[in-house]
Amino acid sequence: MMPLLHAVIVSFPAQGHINPLMNFAELLAIRGFFITFVTTEWMDQRLLKAASKDAATRDREVQERGFKFRFLSISDGLPPEHGRTTQLGELFLALQALGPAIESLLTTADKSVPPITCIVSDSFVSCTAEVAKSLGVPRVVFWTCGTANSIVQANANFLLSQGHIPVKEEDLNSKEKFITCLPGKLPPIRPTDIVSFFREKHISEIIYSVYLYESRIQNIADYVLVNTFEELEGGEEAQMGLSVNGCPALAIGPVFLPNFLQGRNSMHSMWEEDKTCFQWLDAQQQGSVLYVSFGSIAIKSERQLHELALGLEACGYPFLWVLRSDIAEGKSVDLPEGFKDRTKDRALIVSWTNQLKVLSHPSLGGFLMHCGWNSTLEAISMGVPLIGWPYFADQFIDCRFVKDIWKFGLDFEGVDVDEFKLVTKEVVESTIRNLMEGCLAKELKENVVRLKKVASKAVMEGGTSYTNLNTFIEDMQKIAKSNV
Template sequence: MNDLQLHAVMVPFPVQGNINPLMNLAHLLSSRGVFITFVNTEWSHNRMSTAAAAAESSACTSKFKFLVIPDGLPPDHGRFSKLPEYLSALEKLGPILEHHLLCSLTDGTPPITCIISVNFMSCTYEVANKLGVPRVIFWTFCAASSIAQCNANLLLSHRHIPVKVEDLKRADKEITCLPEFQNKGEYVLVNTFDEVDAPETVSALSINGCPALAVGPVFIPNFLEGKNLNGLVSLSEQDDGCLKWLDAQEPGSVIYVSFGSLAVKSNEQLEELAVGLEKSQHPFLWVLRMDIVGGKPGTLPEGFVERTKDRGLIVKWAPQVKVLSHTSVGGFVTHSGWNSRLESMSMGVPMLGWPYFVDQFLNSRFCNDVWMIGMDLKGVDADENLVVGREEIEKGLRRLMEGSEGEELRKRGRELKEAAFKAVAEGGFSFLNLNRFMHDIAQLSKTASRKMA
């Protein structure tokens, strides 16, 4: 057992924002000698572009393979448009996952030693239990947001949320009512770093005293090695041509606009955004998904594309990390998903928050009032029918890109970028935590193997 080969099964929730960070973590572990089985549902696998599917095939090596399983729903099921049914199906995925995993253990494949899944995939607990291996929970949100979400009702009852800015530094408003976090697993990893989530915050996600460690930003080491892992598992075809367009723009001049893979907008809101971008007079790169208006493309104001063709570019999807790392990008209008926030912070790009749902409102507020690398777009609300006007959008864009306020955000951005890269570099906080995880999971796996013998 001294030469136990670690074999980690990676199970994301089948959305872009979960697949990307888990894929990056998988490659970090693979580079440390861990055999990886990465699980995709048939639905998410089939949504991948031809280029991504080809890249996936080339990524399959003797120590890294993909496993595609059904999610139990018909191909034409709406999934996210029928979210309760979809979540129910994923909760019942345990027996299907277990069957396919056991069938995949061919000669030369080491025994499974742990299952690493995002927190949403609770079905992996029963699979890990039946296989007699540890379950590792990987949080794809920041630690503070994860804690708040898991205790939302309690925080509401104690009037800690909605958060009031004036209460942030008041000692008598310190949150002391949270119980020990409960989720089933033997280890917790969080895609964050110590500059934005203190170790004691991450530790609050511990399960019955097990380690809870920050190991992010997990995309940076792969990015530095030139691995475009987000493109590898992209559910939309990326337009790399936008990078050449960025090459022709002035340093720090471009506003990058993207609302992620799930947020939707009304046609009226898109028109207001378009006019706000036009009136701002700044160059812009706008990711405008083909399904952004209830599954359909949006309609832009008449003549908008022609009037802005000399300083604007619209694409269906973009290689976001490469865009944010480009010297011409000076600001990011974002839905405030944690991946986007983390990538932007890691590249030192200040943000204008336009949150949509789930953790995004808290992320936006933290970036504004705690991490000091962003600002909130005024008028944004959880009410999807509320339209933010063009004047407010123009004002927000100018605040982000011009004057002393924007410059202070850029200064803070440079500090956070340095901290993020330091965290994952050899000897850094997240680097050492990942090494500790490797050691600990090997010990847990050996213990589990002896119990099963």
């Protein structure tokens, strides 16, 4: 008999990391793994509060689904009032020090669980390297972002040695500075594609040195998994650009899609979701609605949000707009006078909602978004063309690939070079019209529908991601068997 496999999954405490790792955890649990899911106490409490549950209720619901699953949380050492994701550098420094505490947590928790087979680490939780080494188990690095950005990030110190980092302001638009020396057969990487924290203006900030440190530890891996699918990235060779000393590097995503296609809801939110919007969507014509959301972290100036509002008003399309309470540089926004009254017959504004359910609704025609990787994969998987408006980190390379490589989206010119550039209401209106009507809109829609079909095929039985996940499980079984 094969021993029961036990994966310890450690997530970075942010919405865009928790969701893919929780979906991955459920895919493993369905295949018989015992799962220990580790995150910070702050994140755990946010998730429970948003779901209106206590820990006991959540644990009972998981057990009722037949999963062998436990949740463990650990203090990040930061005060309750700390901004966490609004002060990323400090959050990273706190997480980097958690190795001994995580090891103690794993070794003192319930001893009746199976021996640990592997530690699946979010690629941005570097402290797991010392934990895996101390416990003598494989470290599986899980990239929650796309392959191109993952390769750039993992090679940040090499790019530093070659003079590509820090990215100088005057080089952002320079074709002479395109990068072609990275593994994985990537298209040429532009200076604006590199993680925004590596720009010269950030060199004195904590986040610059933190990301360089994380890059070094990201290359301490026994196995690499990427939340993407081979066909999107140009084949299996792209992921091999993340292989460390020849270790396997496999695309197994989109990890939420098997759960979605089989009717399982495994999306987890830090905010209470507004459910009233689905009745509103039901009343809209097929393919007519523009969905507007900038994810869980991105912020904009109040002036920019006013221009966006007026552009949405002028375009004439029905729109569903997610306006977080902290969207306007940390506070709520006062929209232009009379805007809500003038658009009330074709607009709905909510503070948060179930994005995947929105994107899968037949009334959806387009998505104006920040180009976070999870949202990009969801748009692909639901067949929704998009307008990318990146804010920071990997969102610039995601937006560039959406527009230039995969060709199912548009962007606003110049925002990748100047994040303070004001996109006027006229530009917002014309870009939305290009997304929603005419020959270009038809082409974008055809391209994303084609990718949707490929993504669905990849995660179903016999597909590339399905097969790669089985390969990972078989390799973990061999490791577990050899340790018996």
